[in-house]
Amino acid sequence: MKVGVLGIGKTPHKIQHEKSLKDLAVEAGRKAMNDAGVSPQDIQMLYVGNVGSVGFNYENSTGLMVAHHLGVVPAGAVRVEAACGTGAWALHLGCVAIASGLYDTVMVLGCEKMNDLATVEGTSIIAQAADSKEEYFSGLTFPSGTALTARKYMQTYGVTEEDLAHTSVKNHYYGARNPSAHLRFECTVEEVMKSAKVADPLKLYEVCPMTDAASALVLCRPEILESQPNRPQVFVTATSMASGTWYQATDTLDDGYNLFAGPAARAYEMAGVTASDIDVAEIYNSFAIQEPLGIEGLGFAKRGDGWKGAKDGSTWLDGKVAVNPSGGLLCKGHPLGATGATQAVDVIEQLRGVAPEGTQRKDAAIGISACRGGPGSVGAIHIYQREG
Amino acid sequence: MTVSAIEFSRLGPPKLHLFAMKCETCQALSPWWERSHCYKCGGDTLTESELAGTGEITNYTVVYYPPREYVGQEPYVVGHIMMDEGVTLPAPVMGVDPDAVEVGTRVAATLRRMKLGHEGDIYYSYKFVVDDDPAPRKKAPAATRSAVRKPAARKAATPTP
Known part of the structure; x- marks a missing residue:
């Protein structure tokens, strides 16, 4: 298997009371797209890893929310959840999507906003995993x-x-x-x-502490990355x-x-x-x-x-x-x-x-x-x- | 953990009398929640098997930062109890110094108040206390379903955590 890494981006990892879940997701997604040199409309599928927005933030449909605010509509978007393995599962699905030949360029994005609640509430939500x-x-x-x-x-x-x-x-x-x-x-x-x-x-x-952050990757068919030799070939x-x-x-x-x-x-x-x-x-x-x-x-x-x-x-x-x-x-x-x-x-x-x-x-x-x-x-x- | 009173009518029974699930295929015992599938052999037929209520601490932790509904009880000890019948159950261990818990300590089940629910309801569950009668024993086959053995030297079912 070979999947190109066209772009990466991440927000600072810390308590960020001034930023919402969607702020964090948009920040990481834009950094990854800027790094990749692509626009939102180049993304053909979006996989959003998020574990607990229903509990931490009282909001759901995180994949659709991020798709809207990142501007990747009308490409498909879905939320992925597998406890603390969530972000890695989003990456897996992104790799499978490229390796299958169905898509040329996809985005994988993981995000969590944990500090809107007190530790005792967060601990209870995490226990649901x-x-x-x-x-x-x-x-x-x-x-x-x-x-x-x-x-x-x-x-x-x-x-x-x-x-x-x-x-x-x-x-x-x-x-x-x-x-x-x-x-x-x-x-x-x-x-x-x-x-x-x-x-x-x-x-x-x-x-570990409870942290607010998002990270994103733009993945592509290997030929796309190889055709841009000035980019890091990872x-x-x-x-x-x-x-x-x-x-x-x-x-x-x-x-x-x-x-x-x-x-x-x-x-x-x-x-x-x-x-x-x-x-x-x-x-x-x-x-x-x-x-x-x-x-x-x-x-x-x-x-x-x-x-x-x-x-x-x-x-x-x-x-x-x-x-x-x-x-x-x-x-x-x-x-x-x-x-x-x-x-x-x-x-x-x-x-x-x-x-x-x-x-x-x-x-x-x-x-x-x-x-x-x-x-x-x-x-x-x-x-x-x-x-x- | 948030459980409605209706949901607890389904989830409650395993907390109020002690049983394990026995796999019809490999005969192994598993905790009560393994009702559908034997994690050890893959068997799909399991039946309830009563436990005498005594066992030994094989592992433990002390919780200093509890989930919401247990706030006020910390620090408390949660042990892995190897029941005399041969199945490990997780449960609070009461009446032991958190700084002096010892693996190998004999314990016996007792019914106690567990926590307050979010609707103000009180949840009871078995917990374990140090056993004053350290001889291992197993449930007699003809035993009744009431199951939880109360240690003689302690107040039974005192509704204190």
Whole structure:
């Protein structure tokens, strides 16, 4: 598979009380179109990833709303939703649309406006991405559900909270250097350990903030991009999706591993690369524990060792593979529907060589993004390659 | 989580007496919500199987930032309870110090007030308390459906969270 990346754009990732959901979507969409050198009427199909506008903003039909305000009417537009994997699912559909030969140029856009409500309301809305009426009736939330996974990981592999804290230290080192990140400060292991408890054993610096943001990509047939050699020649070369359990109580560590390992194996085969070829990876980490799980699922470390790279340096910028040089969701925040698209934009910036100073992987040519959603419900892998 | 009183008339029963779903194909037990499909073997016929109400904490977390309807109860402990029959259920664990929860602790189910609904209605559900009688036991086959065993040494069904 080969799909051209004609343009990318993203809004700052932060609390933006002055902007509405549609403001954010229009801003990211226009940036992507400007970057691509296309007009709204060149877009033949629009895929809008959004998780919770019904709850967060009391508005629905997000795909149609964005189509109207972005000016892509009368092209088709649809909203895509798959929990925290939403943005990556929109990207998958955009890739399929181009690869099928049905469309020449499409737009993928992810957006979420989370800060119109208080944290307690937002937490309740986010919990609806799991079975909030059955399993989460027990008082669970997404942070506490993931905390159970963290403790299980610690029990199984003999890992301590201090060991896991290195992941936050690494992410915050790079987040502090990413101008579009929500949280921009460095921290130490001691500061992670002392940060407020959110859901034991997860602490504040191991949890992403709620963020307002949108990100967009203009995708095209590869011939269109190749005919414009002055543009960065970056292509999506694999897209692979999976589903898994919708419950924490049935989510064993094996489930979490398979959620990435299955689609990653298919993606590597599709792109004709292996895990050791990857220069840069954006791995979903709304909670710090998910980064080592992702590292293992993608084959960068054996099971139980995924946390070590943040401590020994092998997942830092100059390590074997740069993992989350953007600062990850821990620093960028996790605007639910935007996140998968933001991960793609960040990897593509790396392959274009335009990542923020202090976060650019030298000579990055092959990248991967791994997004997940639900208790263990969505796995989404994309591989990107630069030519020339 | 927002549940209307009408909806809770459907969702309520599994919270008021303890049962698991048993797969007719592989005999494995799953939590009560797995009514249609066995996640372990793919079997599509599952039947209710009563639980004695005792088990062991195998995993836990402490919730400091609760969803709306649980505000005021934090910090509270939610455990994964491995029931003696061999199925893991998520449930609040009461009467334990959040800083001193121990995996391996024996617990028993008790009926408690869970939360206030958005219509002012009160939801009850089983929670777990430390078991004073630590011998594992299983439900006798002829047991009645009332199911939730109340620990003798504690006040039963006290409507406090």
